[in-house]
Amino acid sequence: MKRIQLLDKEFSLSIPASDIKRAIWLMADKINRDLKDKNPLMVCILNGSFMFSADLMKLIEFPCQISFVKLASYEGMGSTGKVKELIGFNEELKGRTVVLLEDIVDTGVTVENSVKQLLQTGASEVIVATLLYKPDACKREVKLDYIGLEIPNDFIVGYGLDYDGYGRNLPDIYSLVK
Ligand code: 5GP
Numbered sequence: 239m240k241r242i243q244l245l246d247k248e249f250s251l252s253i254p255a256s257d258i259k260r261a262i263w264l265m266a267d268k269i270n271r272d273l274k275d276k277n278p279l280m281v282c283i284l285n286g287s288f289m290f291s292a293d294l295m296k297l298i299e300f301p302c303q304i305s306f307v308k309l310a311s312y313e314g315m316g317s318t319g320k321v322k323e324l325i326g327f328n329e330e331l332k333g334r335t336v337v338l339l340e341d342i343v344d345t346g347v348t349v350e351n352s353v354k355q356l357l358q359t360g361a362s363e364v365i366v367a368t369l370l371y372k373p374d375a376c377k378r379e380v381k382l383d384y385i386g387l388e389i390p391n392d393f394i395v396g397y398g399l400d401y402d403g404y405g406r407n408l409p410d411i412y413s414l415v416k
């Protein structure tokens with residue numbers, strides 16, 4: 239099994255790029271069918287979902303817009319339980335169907351907060367599309383409309399996800415070797 243080192247931690251290959259690609263293709267296929275008449279505004283939650291958002295957007299076949307919001311709830315390898323909004327939503331949201339693009343739903347706090355903020359800002363409907371979901375870690379009642387892959391409750395890096403800023407460039411996903 240392929241292993242990599244990031245700072246002081248070792249990680250082993252967990253999800254190869256080909257599996258990620260397939261999961262995104264299947265999700266895009268559903269979104270293309272479900273949302274084509276809704277003129278949705280896609281919202282990419284930075285930093286983690288930049289790569290997922292870019293790859294998904296290339297497969298969307300109807301006219302749509304994308305906006306970016308920067309949130310952070312993780313420090314090092316654990317969720318702080320609090321979500322800071324670092325860059326706000328600046329697109330006109332009123333009455334729009336918004337599709338939240340998340341890299342991973344862990345405790346569910348980020349998604350819960352983001353959905354709340356988007357509805358408060360005037361979105362008529364918020365649809366959540368997450369590449370990865372850790373069902374065993376999720377403590378919140380969050381409605382996830384599109385899930386790429388369900389994964390165990392391990393700390394992972396790669397494909398946009400980082401360990402203290404490193405590893406986002408990796409095309410595959412790796413999990414921490416304990
Ligand atoms: P939540 O608010 O659901 O606990 O966490 C959401 C955010 O925490 C994700 O968008 C992601 O940025 C970060 N996160 C959650 N699990 C992991 C993980 O296993 N690895 C990394 N690198 N980030 C994670």
Ligand code: MG
Binds near residue numbers: 285342
């Ligand atoms: Mg994220």
